Amino acid sequence: MSTIRHLSRKDAIEAGALDWAAAVEDIQATIRLLRSGEAGMVAESVMPLGADPRNKAYGLPAFVGGAYDAAGLKWTVHRAEPIGDLPSISSTTVINRLSDGAPVGSVESALLTRMRTAAVSAAAIKALKTDRIGSVALVGAGAHAQTHLDMLLSLFPGLETIHLWNRTRSHLDPLLATAGQGTATRILPHADWHEALADADVVICCTSAPQPFLDKSAVRPGRLIMQIGFHEVMFETIAATDLVTVDLWGDFAEKSAKSLFQMYRAGGFSPEQVAADLPALLVDGWKPPAEASLYFSSFGLNVFDIAFAARVLARANELNIGTLLPSI
Structure with a gap:
């Protein structure tokens, strides 16, 4: 049989x-x-x-x-x-x-799914941030945030600090309880997302927010903003970054509720504005200028x-x- x-x-x-x-x-x-x-x-x-x-x-x-x-x-x-x-x-x-x-x-x-999403984030960080990163802000407290925290502690042992923020502060407690043991990386919770982002080289958004809240004040020279979640990032924030990168651009742009694709359907972004996708990053070795502000949209490729x-x-x-x- x-x-x-x-x-x-x-x-x-x-x-x-x-x-x-x-x-x-x-x-x-x-x-x-x-x-x-x-x-x-x-x-x-x-x-x-x-x-x-x-x-x-x-x-x-x-x-x-x-x-x-x-x-x-x-x-x-x-x-x-x-x-x-x-x-x-x-x-x-x-x-x-x-x-x-x-x-x-x-x-x-x-x-x-959570593992491959965080693994894509790891590969994108390594490709886009060739200089040393000392601090990451992790926004969100759900399963994707937990897996990204595990990934950061496993694959970036040189990180000095991981800043955590979630709209409901108590939801961070499980992350704090399971992390920080046996690592030199400081893990700091914050009551305000602006404080969490203050010195972050990389910002990873892992929320299910139906309405965007991350405004253009989050954009800084040399900073990478990664959108893993639903619709956290305002159109103005994407527009303010020097370079927009994606895992891939495809037919899903016509339906996806991710911020970048909503911006595209609203007429605020053109596919020609994508500076690089994962094949360009991981196969061609494309690199951004060191001081460019960066945005990476992770749709999640099946x-x-x-x-x-x-x-x-x-x-x-x-x-x-x-x-x-x-x-x-």
């Missing part, structure tokens, strides 16, 4: 889902495959689940060749707020072999989800981790 393998979150972690070095290598390898035409994706299929635009279900297909040999679909249901004891995001990625179409397995993928799931499933198969299910 033919079987497929299913990995719970616990299984995925056991199979290496939290390996930051492997995660960053996945980003770099997948971008190279994307540039050569050996990886690709199509626009997500979105189904609204109510008036709040954050309530939606969506499917994201992609393929990744090379050693990944994978074609897959990430299926996600997203709620603006958790309901009961359920998480706000429920997600599963299904993988088939690209070479022959054979089913491989499935992975609970909310964790993988091609990375497929690469991550394929890598973790392959490792799980080697170690016999997970649950085998009949496929026919």
